Amino acid sequence: MMFKGRVGGISDDGLGMLKVGGRKFYVPFAYPGDVVQVWKAKRRFGRRIALDFEVIDESPLRHGARCPHFGTCGGCLWQGLKYKEQLRLKAKIFERITGVKAEIKSSPKIWGFRNVSNFIVITSGIGLKGYGNPLGVVNLRECPVFSKRTQGYLRALRGFLKETGLRPWNPREKSGEIHYLQIREGKFTGEVMVTLIAHVKPSNEILKAFNDHFSQADSIYWSLKVDGRDDPRGEAGLIAGKPYIRERVKDVTYFLHPNSFFQTNSYALPLLLKAVEGSTDGERVLDLYSGVGTFGVWLAKRGFKVEGVELNPFAVGMANRNAELNGVDSIFRVGKAEETPIRDYDTVIVDPPRKGLKEAAELLVKSGVEKVIYVSCNPKAFKLDYERHLKGVYHIDGAILIDMFPHTPHVEAVVELVKKE
Known part of the structure; x- marks a missing residue:
């Protein structure tokens, strides 16, 4: 197989897309406007992925990658793309998947940011x-x-x-x-x-x-x-x-352990925390999937009364240590999100795993809580949760995207859901 074509778009997972003879091909490390020569492609998961190719005419969206391993390492698919274009495409992909138009905030640092x-x-x-x-x-x-x-x-x-x-x-x-x-x-x-x-x-x-x-x-x-x-x-x-x-992170200190999950971009994390804080209403907050207390401790430091629920006992122990370290009055306990009674909370924050809320979405619907803040790095999971479960009770009142992952197609979303009248 050998053909040449111009990349016309970008896939949801960040691959360049081109059509040749009525067939669609996906090209890693390629961007809209690139002309590529493809020598070999392989069918994977129902798609034709270019494996052996060369960019023979570069897109104006390109710039030189800093890392000598770019093009082979799987970590930075978009490092050859200008940073402003990365942001634009992330917002475009998020809107295409979810139907939600959202402002995107850039990472304060795009090199040396991973912790x-x-x-x-x-x-x-x-x-x-x-x-x-x-x-x-x-x-x-x-x-x-x-x-x-x-x-x-x-x-x-x-x-x-x-x-x-x-x-x-x-x-x-x-x-x-x-x-x-x-x-x-x-x-x-x-x-x-x-x-x-x-x-x-x-x-x-x-x-x-x-x-x-x-x-x-x-x-x-x-x-x-x-x-x-x-x-x-x-x-x-x-x-x-x-x-x-x-x-x-600003005025909050977190303990980290080898088994702790913590957001990987320390420099963009304040933007994420402030986005959640800005959407939080009332006084009493439930932090579902609370992890090591990243959101809960931050909010408690700002005067909210926070309770957190997390399935992992080790993470709960770390969250309580972080609360003590920062001198805040918040409680974190072990429990399943889908079995957590939601009483008179003003706001519920959910930061589920990549698969989404699933059963816990029904819990939110039945609870009648006025405000839900959905934090997600997987827009497809958010869309499924919203379309299948939450849409009948909540409307989307706004969304902010935070670029926690420069040089990749991924983005973190903070979506504000308000109970319908």
């Missing part, structure tokens, strides 16, 4: 997954969206592996000892947490070697992984330093 990165350690290299290659990895030298210190972190890891002889994970054979290196940085505190995700219990000598190679970190963990799944999850055990690092 966490999970580097895969496998036999073919150490770095991040390549686009369209689930078993491969881009052997990283640097990562400009994460940290200027990336090179140092990876150098320390390679030195540790060489000294100890521990083997990288083999994804085909499901064998090996070391699977991931997770680095968390407090962008506003300067604190660093290093976690090695491994399939082996370490000896004292190995622990000492790991500590020596990452001696500048404030917190060092060894996380034992007991399954073969390709994710950075394990039983985290502290081996040196502090059990938590801190991140400070």
Whole structure:
């Protein structure tokens, strides 16, 4: 197969789209206006994806990518796109999916903004997954969206592996000892947490070697992984330093742990928190899917009476620690969102997982609460929840988009839902 065409649009997941002979093709790392020469395409999930291609005439929307790994690494699909165009297309895609026109706020920083990165350690290299290659990895030298210190972190890891002889994970054979290196940085505190995700219990000598190679970190963990799944999850055990690092967002400080979920863009997070705060009415607030208290503690600091509900007991413990750390009167408890009684709250905040609310949407409808603030990074899940469950009772009173994920097609939405008269 060989053909040439001009990219005419962008898909919901950020791929360039072109039509040739009545057939539609999707091209990664390509943007509207690009002319591409395609040599090979493969059918995946009902779509024809270009695998081997070249941009032979560049779109005026393009600019030079900063990262040397752009075009192979799966992390930054849109790094070759001018930032203003990224914002415009994100708002356009959100409106196309949901029917909601929304203002979009740019990230204050578009380089070095990520506060966490999970580097895969496998036999073919150490770095991040390549686009369209689930078993491969881009052997990283640097990562400009994460940290200027990336090179140092990876150098320390390679030195540790060489000294100890521990083997990288083999994804085909499901064998090996070391699977991931997770680095968390407090962008506003300067604190660093290093976690090695491994399939082996370490000896004292190995622990000492790991500590020596990452001696500048404030917190060092060894996380034992007991399954073969390709994710950075394990039983985290502290081996040196502090059990938590801190991140400070304006006047609120959060504890972070290897198993904590926290928004990845520390610089744009205040915009997200202020958007939620600006939509919150009344005094009593229920924070469903409250996690480590990111929204709840922020709102409590501003005088709202907050109760949070979260399924994960560890996250609930962290949320209560964060409340105590900031001296606020809020309560977080373990529970299922869909089983939470909604009494006389003035506002309910929901920040569900990517799959959306599902059963919890019916709970909101029956509750009669006047205001719901729906926070989501998945506009398709929001649309399903709204169209299937919430639309009959609530109308959309406004939406704000926050660019938490520069150089990707993703965006965070804060949608304000008000009970119909």
